[in-house]
Amino acid sequence: MNPAAIQPIDVWPFVNGAYAATVLFLAGAAWLTFARYRRARARLAQVEQV
Amino acid sequence: MTQSALTPAGQPRSGGWFHYLANPGRFQRVARPTLPWLVAFSLLLTVTGIVWGYWFAPADWQQGDASRIMYVHVPAAWVAMAGYASLAFCSFLSLVWRHPLADIAAEEISPVGAGFTAVCLVSGSLWGKPMWGAYWVWDARLTSVLILFFLYLGHIALIRAFDNKAHAYRAAAILALAGAVNLPIIVYSVQWWNTLHQGNTISLTGPSKIYVTMLYPLLIASVGFYLTFVTLVVARMSAAISERKITALLRAAAERAS
Numbered sequence: 001m002n003p004a005a006i007q008p009i010d011v012w013p014f015v016n017g018a019y020a021a022t023v024l025f026l027a028g029a030a031w032l033t034f035a036r037y038r039r040a041r042a043r044l045a046q047v048e049q050v
Numbered sequence: 051m052t053q054s055a056l057t058p059a060g061q062p063r064s065g066g067w068f069h070y071l072a073n074p075g076r077f078q079r080v081a082r083p084t085l086p087w088l089v090a091f092s093l094l095l096t097v098t099g100i101v102w103g104y105w106f107a108p109a110d111w112q113q114g115d116a117s118r119i120m121y122v123h124v125p126a127a128w129v130a131m132a133g134y135a136s137l138a139f140c141s142f143l144s145l146v147w148r149h150p151l152a153d154i155a156a157e158e159i160s161p162v163g164a165g166f167t168a169v170c171l172v173s174g175s176l177w178g179k180p181m182w183g184a185y186w187v188w189d190a191r192l193t194s195v196l197i198l199f200f201l202y203l204g205h206i207a208l209i210r211a212f213d214n215k216a217h218a219y220r221a222a223a224i225l226a227l228a229g230a231v232n233l234p235i236i237v238y239s240v241q242w243w244n245t246l247h248q249g250n251t252i253s254l255t256g257p258s259k260i261y262v263t264m265l266y267p268l269l270i271a272s273v274g275f276y277l278t279f280v281t282l283v284v285a286r287m288s289a290a291i292s293e294r295k296i297t298a299l300l301r302a303a304a305e306r307a308s
Contacts, residue, residue: 011116011180018173019104022122025169026096029162029282037085037285040292047299 072149074291081288088284092277099125099271107267119177121267125275126170127195131233133163133279134198137205138230141223151287153219156226157209158286162279164202170195182246190239191247194232201229 070076103121110117137159143152174192175185186192205222212218240249252258258265 008114009180011114014176014180015104015115015118018119018122018176019100021172021176022126022169023100025165026278029165030278033282033285033289037289040289040296044292044296047296050303 069147069149072143072147072151074151074154074294077151078288078291081284085281085285085288088277088281092274092281094274095270096274096278099267099274102267103271108261108263110264113181116177116180117264119173120264121271123170123173123177124268125272126166126173128272129275129279130163130167130170130195130198131236132276133159133166134201134226134230135233137163137202137226138233141226144219144223145227153215153223154287154290155283156205156219156223158283158290160202160205160209160226162282162286164199164206166275166279167195167199167202171199187246189246190243191236191245194236194239197232198229198236201225201232204229 099121103118107118107121109115137156140152140156140159143149144156171192174195178187179185205226208222208225209218212221239245240247251260252265252268260268
């Protein structure tokens with residue numbers, strides 16, 4: 001087979017996809033976790049005053 | 051040593067320091083001032099590792115730019131396994147000493163661990179397509195990590211399947227401990243079976259098969275991912291303890307009113 005005939009695959013869509021999935025998970029998990037944390041602390045402070 | 055770490059006769063209890071640390075109030079007093087530092091360091095190291103791996107690390111001589119997936123795939127895989135080890139450890143503490151903090155930790159570890167395992171599977175699949183020609187193969191390493199993901203999901207589901215929380219924690223702890231047998235299978239799968247997945251590149255006992263220009267961003271991303279895992283679990287545990295206290299206070303107020 002002529003090596004020049006082999007078309008190299010464009011790997012960047014796969015790299016971008018892997019990084020996008022990771023960043024989305026990390027950002028989403030952090031946002032959800034700290035929203036819950038802040039909500040729980042605010043609610044506890046409110047209930048402790050009552 | 052505190053009173054709770056001693057028997058009535060003044061002798062140290064078995065696992066006394068576990069008893070000392072397993073107090074939810076003490077955990078809150080330590081967690082609240084520690085969390086901002088954990089957030090800062092995990093953010094700094096994770097962002098540095100990801101940016102270094104994506105833009106500045108050299109491309110592999112054989113795989114080219116596809117090797118950049120390593121900087122998110124490998125740390126996610128390590129955290130997925132370490133997360134399950136910590137889940138099994140908390141389950142052991144829960145079964146042996148019935149510490150409520152161990153139950154809370156186990157409940158909060160499993161969703162985070164499942165998330166990192168999903169990242170490992172997705173990024174691995176996206177790495178497999180350009181390198182192997184397939185998103186998925188039923189290789190021993192891939193299959194054992196998929197089983198790890200199902201174990202996490204099973205743990206999450208089992209804790210929520212019981213009305214009685216004590217029964218739920220006990221059943222989930224037994225599942226988590228039984229599932230720990232999968233961890234050595236994941237680690238040694240590339241040695242025990244002839245797998246498409248490559249063997250271990252980094253070794254704690256021998257020389258690593260990776261050049262330093264790729265090793266440094268990988269290690270920084272790994273430490274960042276570990277810290278992110280710890281930060282998320284500590285924040286979730288702190289929130290869970292606060293939520294339980296809210297429920298207890300509201301119940302006590304309702305009983306006083308009735």
